[in-house]
Amino acid sequence: MRRLITDNDGLYVDRPIYALPVPHTWEHDPTVTLVGDAAHLMPPLGVGVNLAMLDACELALAIARHDTAGDAVRAYEETMLPRSVAMARLLDGGAEELLSTEMPDFAHEAAH
């Protein structure tokens, strides 16, 4: 698979993978909050979209169930922050294994 990328005829564009530090939290502000990658950008190991959708649903429900935006934001963050910190701890450093820079020795493998 790697040779399909490195040996192609067109341009090779390097797109780095970023992740937020673990844990990533902030002081509560009743007027603003974050959802999805903005709140908890992690290595791409299959959870980001799911967490982003869950965040959005929970924030929407919190807004519907609370009298003030500040109460809704606090309720949302009380659930979202511990969940995303726990998941970020689990995946921390995972991209290094996924995206190893070591190239396999294809000639050696083909000969055996």
Ligand SMILES: Cc1cc2nc3c(=O)[nH]c(=O)nc-3n(C[C@H](O)[C@H](O)[C@H](O)COP(=O)(O)OP(=O)(O)OC[C@H]3O[C@@H](n4cnc5c(N)ncnc54)[C@H](O)[C@@H]3O)c2cc1C
């Ligand atoms: C290679 C790769 C593979 C992945 N595989 C998976 C997977 O298998 N399963 C999974 O669940 N997740 C996966 N993810 C993670 C997933 O893509 C993200 O977690 C998810 O897209 C986050 O959604 P979001 O809405 O928070 O952010 P985004 O999808 O990044 O949406 C943010 C949007 O805001 C826009 N924007 C940015 N700045 C501005 C601005 N100033 N003004 C207006 N708009 C702006 C951007 O253009 C973008 O459209 C993968 C990610 C990568 C990089």
